[in-house]
Amino acid sequence: MENSEKSRGGRPRAFDPEAALDAAMHLFWEHGYEATSLAMLRKAMGLTPPQIYNAFTDKETLFRRALARYHEREVGFALDALGAPVPVKEAIRLLLMGAAEAYTRPGKPGGCLFISGALATSPQAQAIADELKTYRKATEAAIAARLGKGQEAGELPANLSVERLAKYLTGVMHGMSIQARDGASAEDLRALAGIALAAWAAEMRKAADSNGETDARPVLHD
Amino acid sequence: MENSEKSRGGRPRAFDPEAALDAAMHLFWEHGYEATSLAMLRKAMGLTPPQIYNAFTDKETLFRRALARYHEREVGFALDALGAPVPVKEAIRLLLMGAAEAYTRPGKPGGCLFISGALATSPQAQAIADELKTYRKATEAAIAARLGKGQEAGELPANLSVERLAKYLTGVMHGMSIQARDGASAEDLRALAGIALAAWAAEMRKAADSNGETDARPVLHD
DNA sequence: CAGGTTTCGTATCGATCACTATGGAAAATT
DNA sequence: AATTTTCCATAGTGATCGATACGAAACCTG
Structure with a gap:
């Protein structure tokens, strides 16, 4: 319309x-x-x-x-991962793996337009830099919202800071974008995402541990 | 001279x-x-x-x-962390925490010049983009070298890929740089780095596990 | 067909880009 | 003091920046 x-x-x-x-x-x-x-x-x-x-x-x-x-055609499906009817950890995994693929598509520029489009600009283009920052912040907010939903569903420790975890995950995606620019392959980025997701288990444990018991490990591997 | x-x-x-x-x-x-x-x-x-x-x-x-x-005066000390006479995990921790501080110094632009200086450029400035990429790759190589040293010293599992871990850690630093540009505070970045380091323990365990014994945990929480 | 509307191709617009020619001024050398 | 060397300030270089004026051409509605 x-x-x-x-x-x-x-x-x-x-x-x-x-x-x-x-x-x-x-x-x-x-x-x-x-x-x-x-x-x-x-x-x-x-x-x-x-x-x-x-x-x-x-x-x-x-x-x-x-x-x-770009938002619709190139990275929309990755963000859609956050709406998929799967556990929160799987949703994040889909997001990062989708980014690994989207940032290294053959025939396309490496990395993410929301980062490559403008990072440092002249004063005249400040509005453009702000616009891109808004897109990046929207991604972070969407991740935080999904984490919050998972937390309410009991999939995440109640004392975990979803904002901080969202900032970490967004940062990892940004890092993947730059690594893609620097020539990293899709496999490189998947490996990077895999390590980043390993932090997941560790962070869950840390939050659970600080909740009381110090050595009784909850479920870990995937 | x-x-x-x-x-x-x-x-x-x-x-x-x-x-x-x-x-x-x-x-x-x-x-x-x-x-x-x-x-x-x-x-x-x-x-x-x-x-x-x-x-x-x-x-x-x-x-x-x-x-x-910039290399000498602003981030030199952070890279020096890699040469500090401490265990490899502590060296990496010093590196990331140093970056958190260097990317958010009051009175200085946020983030890292090696990223903000030029990411996407006009064809005329390709040489500049390449120069910055060289600096970024040097960082990654320095991290990989330090990890390799730690691996030889037996501080890291022998079957761990230092290249992949270095790419992850470098990516995290790049992500921190962009988060700093987007307004993240030093505390935000330290928290981000903390989560990134949590991946460390998880990744160590994963490598050790796949090495044979499945539940005999090596040293984790330092 | 005539009238109205929109896009076409051509040829630029002033502003800003990185950079420099010129000539005199200031300090070290002789 | 004479000479040499280097730096200073003013002004302006051609090239490229994003954006347009102009009139002809191509469509729709009557």
């Missing part, structure tokens, strides 16, 4: 906006917001400047559109 | 190159290589363009000088 194919007269577009947006998204993903010039976009999208500006208003709007598209 | 204070005649400099380099480093740290313009540098360093170019050749050289200075 948006402006679908409703063209109210006038000369029709000579290009596919979706395909153009896709090309722009990949370019932003690879080079980041500021380092992606209009000349590069023009070439990759196969369009002239007026075509780009008529269809997407300006560079900033184009980037935001690319972010939304 | 460099060009120390040896000025072979001519008009002396009217500014302190070290202080100027320091200002440039902080600006690059905050905004990254490409987003830091000469106009910004000029203002922060309090110099005119010819002064900058005469003292530092060009922007790229200035950035590399800033990287070296």
